[in-house]
Amino acid sequence: MPPAGIWIDGLIQSCIYMTMAFGMVLVFSILGILNWAHGQFYMFGAIVVYYTITAWGIPFPISILISGLLMAGLGISVRKLVIDRVKGDLYVGVATISLIFFFEGAASMLFGMQDRGLSTVLPGVINLASFSISYQKVAVLFFTLVVLVAMYIVLNFTKVGLAIRATAQQPDAASLYGVSVGRLSLIVMGIGCGLAAMAGSIMAPVYAVNPFMGRIPMIMSLLAIVIGGIGSLTGAIAGGLMLGFLNSVIAYYLSYLSEVVLFLLVIFILLVRPQGLFGASLK
């Protein structure tokens, strides 16, 4: 049985994959596209937080909100200036893949390529029985809980949430009932990118900040939504949760072979249950 520290580590990773995957699925549900540059919003979120804290001394929680709002705005701009102007899902995919390299290049020029850290944010550890956990990681747990609760409330108890769920199920019917699908898709794009940015922000003190830090979280959140079921918000959470624990536990037992096993697992799920664990059956 892996030690407690491995399970805690898995939970931390799950938190980020859940947040990222949730944002991706939200965008997919309304826009019908996968935003391949989702990881770069994670990266920008971390960079924004780095600057708001080190250059302007803005407290960490407010910095996270600022990065979420700014990147929500960038996401809306991407939607209007790029995605809306490209016809065809394939070409939208190509466009968002191109954005990966554009954003990384821009970040490299503006931020530089050297790794930077925010080790001074929430320093220290809590010593528990057989392991320790840093305050930074406790903040990740708390953040994820807040985000999930907030999204639950928004989706289930607000008009916007109702409109999102209606549009995700039946966009034409929702439109007939007066939902402005175009405007809603902008809001959803903003929420999705904002969530990715805030995930990057909360992880900035935990890891190192650099222009290429969004690649792995993007791939992992993609795996999470495949496992959970593309189009299923519950699946995104379940997939993210599973993936974080699996990644940590498998790496503990098999070291670098964890990636191989994870991708084999994804292929297995696609073969046995292509709609994922919580997705609707494909017919």
Next chain:
Amino acid sequence: MKRTYSIAIILVILGMVFGITLALKPAQAAEPIIIKVGSPTPLSGPAGPWGQIGIPPSQTWLDLFNKEGFKVGNKTYNFQLINVDDMNTPEGGAAAAKKLIYEDKVKFIVSHWSWNFPSVSAVANQAKVIYLCRTGNEAVPGGVYDPKKQPYTVFANPSHEQFISDIFAIAEAFPNYKRIGINDSTLGKGIGWDYVDRELDKAKIRYHHEWYPPGTQDFAPYITRYNEAGCDIIYGAGDVMAAMLITKQRWEMGFKTWRTGTSGGILDPMMYIGVSGMEASQGFMGQYFANWDFKKTKVDPKKIKRCQEVMEIVSKKQGKPYTYTAWIGWFPHHIEILTQAMQKAGTVDDPDAIMKAIRGGTFDTTIGKFTMSGAKTYGSPIVFGTPGCMSQIKGNKEVYLSEHPLTNLP
């Protein structure tokens, strides 16, 4: 008539005075002849910072070197450095080498440390351009290096051999260590590590290997495995981000007495402190090329002075202390080898004669005096030694830790 003679005599006297003046004027020194050297180096992408950081001191050192220049025969030469981005990829390396050789017309390729050695070597050897680089998987027993196919390649910096030397230096600094945890990303996995393991086994070093997928940021599983293997020192193969995160995460997991470090010079102590935290990064180890601090390897004082001057100039230019020292073991070291080889060979144009002077030759460079291993060892006939000096972070500075010079390659 008398008047004509007078004018003629005056003109002759004036002519003689003019001629004597010209004869007495010292001959103007001929301009040094420029020899172009190319350096493929990562200037973009994740490895970009490590390529970029070496350019200012290399150019500054060259400017100081060129003030004197060097003589071969009765001609004076200067070097001109041309850097091209190799993007740390095989395609980028080949493209950079082709541009340097065929467009920029460089005579030599130097200072190459990226892992795309084979692609650069293929281009350089085809064009008979002498290529100075570090060793890698290709240069160890069973590797792909073939002196017949790559006769113009010089391993001027040992890589795996230096790593072995680092481990020896660490073991000597901490003789009561339990076990050294060695890590590298799976990108570096190859026969070179088998060779490292053999040498560490021969020296009875206690160690444990871990590999991780490239881009890994969460090292908790690996740190747990190190703990279960009984490690108390973790030393990486050069992935700075991995080293910083291992340093941070092991601290957070409670392994505060462990020492950590990584192969390669410490870029800037503040970078490591920024990511890992002040307390966690204390004692972080790296390779150290500050020749003024060497205790076991002797370096020509003139070369030390020039390196220190470079550090001062670069610090002044960038407006803050410049602390990175690995550049001392690369570009100027390679230029010294080339200069002395050309002087021994008596030519700047004949690569075969220059290579003959390099094989088995002894060279006095910025990192000491070593003899190229002329004998065929590890499949590589030419490898330079290394001072094997280690540093550690103390406070916010980098200080000397220990030294295990690699003079005789095993």
